[in-house]
Amino acid sequence: MPGREPGRGLREPGWRGGGGLAWRSTVLIAVLVMAGTGFAARNQPDREALDALGRALLLLGAVPLLFRHRRPVPVVFAVAAVTLGYLAAGYPYGPVFVMVAVACFAAVVHGHRTAAWWAIGLLWAGHLLLSHWLYRYLPPAGDGPAPWGQELPAAAFVVAVLAASEAVRVRREQHAQLRAERAAAERRRADEERLRIARELHDVLAHSISVINVQAGVGLALLDSDPEQARTALTTIKAASKEALGEVRQVLDTLRTPGDVPRAPAPGLDRLPELVEQAAAAGLTVTVSTGGAPPALPPGADLAAFRIVQEALTNVVRHSGSRTARVRIAHGPGSLELTVDDDGPATGTEAGGSGNGLAGMRERAAALGGTIEAGTRPDGGFRVHAVLPVRPRQTP
Numbered sequence: 064m065p066g067r068e069p070g071r072g073l074r075e076p077g078w079r080g081g082g083g084l085a086w087r088s089t090v091l092i093a094v095l096v097m098a099g100t101g102f103a104a105r106n107q108p109d110r111e112a113l114d115a116l117g118r119a120l121l122l123l124g125a126v127p128l129l130f131r132h133r134r135p136v137p138v139v140f141a142v143a144a145v146t147l148g149y150l151a152a153g154y155p156y157g158p159v160f161v162m163v164a165v166a167c168f169a170a171v172v173h174g175h176r177t178a179a180w181w182a183i184g185l186l187w188a189g190h191l192l193l194s195h196w197l198y199r200y201l202p203p204a205g206d207g208p209a210p211w212g213q214e215l216p217a218a219a220f221v222v223a224v225l226a227a228s229e230a231v232r233v234r235r236e237q238h239a240q241l242r243a244e245r246a247a248a249e250r251r252r253a254d255e256e257r258l259r260i261a262r263e264l265h266d267v268l269a270h271s272i273s274v275i276n277v278q279a280g281v282g283l284a285l286l287d288s289d290p291e292q293a294r295t296a297l298t299t300i301k302a303a304s305k306e307a308l309g310e311v312r313q314v315l316d317t318l319r320t321p322g323d324v325p326r327a328p329a330p331g332l333d334r335l336p337e338l339v340e341q342a343a344a345a346g347l348t349v350t351v352s353t354g355g356a357p358p359a360l361p362p363g364a365d366l367a368a369f370r371i372v373q374e375a376l377t378n379v380v381r382h383s384g385s386r387t388a389r390v391r392i393a394h395g396p397g398s399l400e401l402t403v404d405d406d407g408p409a410t411g412t413e414a415g416g417s418g419n420g421l422a423g424m425r426e427r428a429a430a431l432g433g434t435i436e437a438g439t440r441p442d443g444g445f446r447v448h449a450v451l452p453v454r455p456r457q458t459p
Contacts, residue, residue, distance in 0.1 A: 084129045092165060093125035096158045103157030111153040111203050120149040124162045131169035136178040142166040143186040151193055153202035164224045171228035172235055179228065183221055190217065262370075262423045264311065271307030273380045275300050277345040299344040331365030332357075332392065338373055345380050348387045355394030364453040367427040368392075368401055371435070374420045375403035375447040383445060384410050401449040408443050424449070 100121060104113045111117070124145035127138045142162050149159055163186060170179035193201065194209035282296035339349045360368070372390055379388045385405040393400040421437050424447070428435045433451035440446050 085132060086129065089125060089128045092128060092162060093122060096121055096125060096161055099158035099161075100155060104155040107155040109203065109206070110155040113154060117149065117152065117154040120145060120152065120154070121159060124149065124159065128162060128165055128169075131166055132173070135166075135170040135173045136175050139163075139166040139170040139175075139179055139182040143182040147186055147189045147193075150190060151197075151201055153206070160220065164220075167224050168228045168231070171225070172232045174232070176229065176232070180225065183224065187217060187221055258426070262426060268307060268311070271303045271341075273377050274303040274341050274345040277380060278303070281346075303341060303344065329362055329366045330369045331360065331362070332368050332372075333365075334369060335372065335390075338369075338376065342376050342380065342388070346386055347376065347380055349376065349390060350387070351390045351392070353392045353394070357392075357394050358453070360399070360453055364399065364431055364451055367431055367433075368399060368449075368451060370427055371401055371424050371447070371449050372403060374424050375401075378420055378447075379403070379405045379445075382409055384408050385444070397452060397454065399451045399453050401447075401451070403447045404440070404444055406442075406444040407439070409439075409445070 097118065100113060100117075104110070124142050127141040127145075131138045143166070146159055146163050150156075163183065167179045167183050170176070170182070191214065194213075195211075198206050198208055278296040278299045282293045282300070285293045285296070335351060339351060342349045376388060376390075379385065383405045385407055388403060388405045391400075391402040391404075393402075421435075424437070425435050428449055428451060431451050431453075433449060435447065435449045437447045438445070
């Protein structure tokens with residue numbers, strides 16, 4: 064027999080008893096088959112009377128249906144075998160085939176279509192053998208061969224049962240696939256959100272802690288010889304740490320209940336002067352130049368541009384021997400170009416960073432469909448050049 068197909072078994076809410084057995088639906092099927100066969104027997108005087116043995120066979124065929132969700136393959140063969148025995152005993156036709164249809168349906172939707180086809184095929188072949196060749200040896204006495212024309216409805220019944228079962232199986236698998244795709248999409252969104260938050264936290268903390276690290280070193284060096292300058296360094300540390308805490312709180316606000324309004328707007332290029340002041344506090348002189356008429360940038364592009372410049376200046380503080388940096392912002396039709404240069408050389412010292420600064424900048428640019436080039440210039444300096452495609456924000 065073939066292996067079970069992917070997917071979980073068909074469930075019947077409200078019709079399943081304890082332990083995974085289909086108690087209620089099986090009892091209902093047994094009652095309907097018993098009552099329906101009794102009515103059908105009245106119109107079939109040429110068949111054997113429905114006695115205690117006949118009713119016992121009907122009940123015996125219904126019992127395996129309790130386990131059709133646990134063991135669909137043995138159940139469909141057992142029900143087919145009992146049904147064939149019932150027909151061989153000469154009892155009336157009727158709802159007995161409902162039990163076969165239910166067992167076949169359960170096997171197909173649980174992924175065992177070949178077993179269902181074999182079981183119902185063997186039942187049909189056995190019925191042909193009983194009706195056309197073995198009838199003279201079996202009850203009822205004096206029975207003749209069945210007309211071949213009655214096999215057409217039997218064939219139609221078999222095809223209908225298999226077709227309905229396959230349709231339900233396909234629909235069930237489609238629903239399972241849709242659920243899996245929705246779950247995968249939810250996981251992707253969650254991963255993207257975690258990545259965005261991690262990137263924001265990295266950018267915020269990397270810049271502020273770099274400033275704090277530089278000023279702490281200045282404060283320690285001047286603590287005895289120049290207390291006033293040391294006090295200035297400590298004041299800068301306090302201001303940088305306060306700003307870092309505020310930005311971290313703003314990032315974490317995104318984890319609150321959906322629908323809440325952010326407490327503060329996301330930073331953008333309008334806060335570039337603050338960034339220049341922070342860099343100056345870390346001993347880095349930054350000059351800023353702009354080109355083109357600055358449009359009203361969308362919030363996503365504005366935030367990405369700010370973070371890219373922030374991370375580029377942080378890398379200068381950490382890794383460059385130069386104490387000057389140049390930032391150029393060029394606004395073009397449908398694009399924003401950011402260039403951050405320093406004259407180097409690289410210090411080659413460990414600055415305590417995570418090493419994810421350039422990767423984070425590239426991720427931000429890629430999220431907007433932009434590009435970033437970062438590398439050493441021929442004269443020994445370092446350049447970060449970003450191109451972000453932007454669409455000016457529509458103002459009301």
